[in-house]
Amino acid sequence: MKKLESSFxxxxxxxxxxxxxxxxxxxxxxxLTAEPIAAxxxxxxxxxxxxxxxxxxxxxxxNVNDQKIFRAYNANSELVGIAIETAELGFGGNITTIVGIDxxxxxxxxxxxxxAETPGLGSKLVDWFKVKSDIRxxxxxxxxxxxxxxxxEYDAITAATISSRAxxxxxxxxxxxxxxxxxxxxxxxxxxxxxxxxxTDSVATTDSxxxxxxxxxxxxxxxLNSQLSTLN
Numbered sequence: 492m493k494k495l496e497s498s499f500x501x502x503x504x505x506x507x508x509x510x511x512x513x514x515x516x517x518x519x520x521x522x523l524t525a526e527p528i529a530a531x532x533x534x535x536x537x538x539x540x541x542x543x544x545x546x547x548x549x550x551x552x553x554n555v556n557d558q559k560i561f562r563a564y565n566a567n568s569e570l571v572g573i574a575i576e577t578a579e580l581g582f583g584g585n586i587t588t589i590v591g592i593d594x595x596x597x598x599x600x601x602x603x604x605x606x607a608e609t610p611g612l613g614s615k616l617v618d619w620f621k622v623k624s625d626i627r628x629x630x631x632x633x634x635x636x637x638x639x640x641x642x643x644e645y646d647a648i649t650a651a652t653i654s655s656r657a658x659x660x661x662x663x664x665x666x667x668x669x670x671x672x673x674x675x676x677x678x679x680x681x682x683x684x685x686x687x688x689x690x691t692d693s694v695a696t697t698d699s700x701x702x703x704x705x706x707x708x709x710x711x712x713x714x715l716n717s718q719l720s721t722l723n
Contacts, residue, residue, distance in 0.1 A: 536576075536589070539602035543591030544572040556668040570594055573672055575665040576604070581657035583607040586616065588658070590665040597630045601662065612651040616658050619648050626662065631678060635663040 540550065540561055547563035554560070561574040572593040578585045584607030591599040603617050620626045624645040626636060636659045637643025640652060647655035667677045 535604065539589045539604060540574045540591070542602050543589055543600040544574050545591075545593060545599060547571050553672070555672045558665070558668040560668060560672055562672070572599060573669050575668050575672075577661045577665045577668070579657045579661035579664065581606065581608050582651070582653040583609060586654070586657050586661060588661050588665070590662055592666065592669045595630065596666075596669070598627055598662070598666075600627055606654075608651070608654045612648060612654065615648050615651065616654060619655075620645065620658065623648075626659075631666075634666055634678060635659075 540563070544563045546565070548566045549564045549568075551562040551564070552559070553562065559576040561576075562570060563572050563574065565571050572591055574589055574591045576587070576589050578587045580586075585605070586603070586608070587605040588601055588603055590601045593599050601620070606614075606616060608614070608616065626645065629636060633644075635643075636645060638645055638647040638652060638655050638659060640647060641656070643659070645655075645659065670677045
C-alpha cells in the first residue's frame with residue numbers, strides 16, 4: 492500500500508477519521524450502558540422507597556416543592572405515607588436522601604442514595620442517625636432537626652459537623668415538602684433551619700438616622716416659612 496505523503500492536509504484527514512471513529516465508539520458504548528445504568532438507579536430507588544415507608548401496594552410519583560415525592564397507598568387505596576427524595580450540599584458535594592414520613596407526620600426511616608463526603612466520615616451518614624443519634628420517629632413537634640452545636644438534640648458525627656448539618660437540613664427540607672404535599676402550611680423553614688417566622692418580626696422599622704434627617708429637614712422648612720411670614 493502506498494504510504495501517505497506527510498503533509499498538513501493528510502494529517503488533518505487522518506485525525507478527522509480517528510476522531511469520527513472514536514466518537515462513534517463512545518456513542519455506541521453510551522447507548523449500550525445507558526439503559527442498564529438507568530435500570531440500576533431505578534432499582535436502587537425502589538428498594539430505598541420500600542425501606543423507608545410502611546408496607547404499601549402502589550406508588551404515585553409527583554414533584555412538589557422542587558422535590559421528587561412518592562405517595563404510597565395500601566390495597567384499599569389509602570395513603571400510608573410519603574417518600575421524599577431530597578438533596579443538600581454537604582462538605583464534598585450533594586447528599587441525596589430518600590426520607591419516608593407516615594400519615595401522622597412521623598419519620599419512618601431514611602436511606603442514603605448518594606454522597607461525596609470524606610471516606611470514613613461521610614459514609615457514617617448511612618446509619619449514624621439510626622444508631623448513634625436516631626431521628627426515626629421524630630415528628631412535627633421536634634422539627635426542625637438540628638445538631639447539638641446548633642441547639643438541637645442530635646449529636647453530629649465526630650469531625651463531620653458540616654456533613655451532619657447538611658443531612659439534617661435535607662430531612663427538614665423533606666418534612667417541609669411533605670407538609671406542602673398534604674396541603675398544609677409548612678411549619679419548618681428548611682433553608683434557614685428556623686420555625687415559621689412570627690408576623691410581628693416582619694413589621695417594618697424606620698432607621699433612626701433617617702428619622703433624624705427628616706426631622707432636620709422639617710425644622711429647616713418651618714424656619715424658612717417663619718422668615719417669609721415676617722417679610723410679608
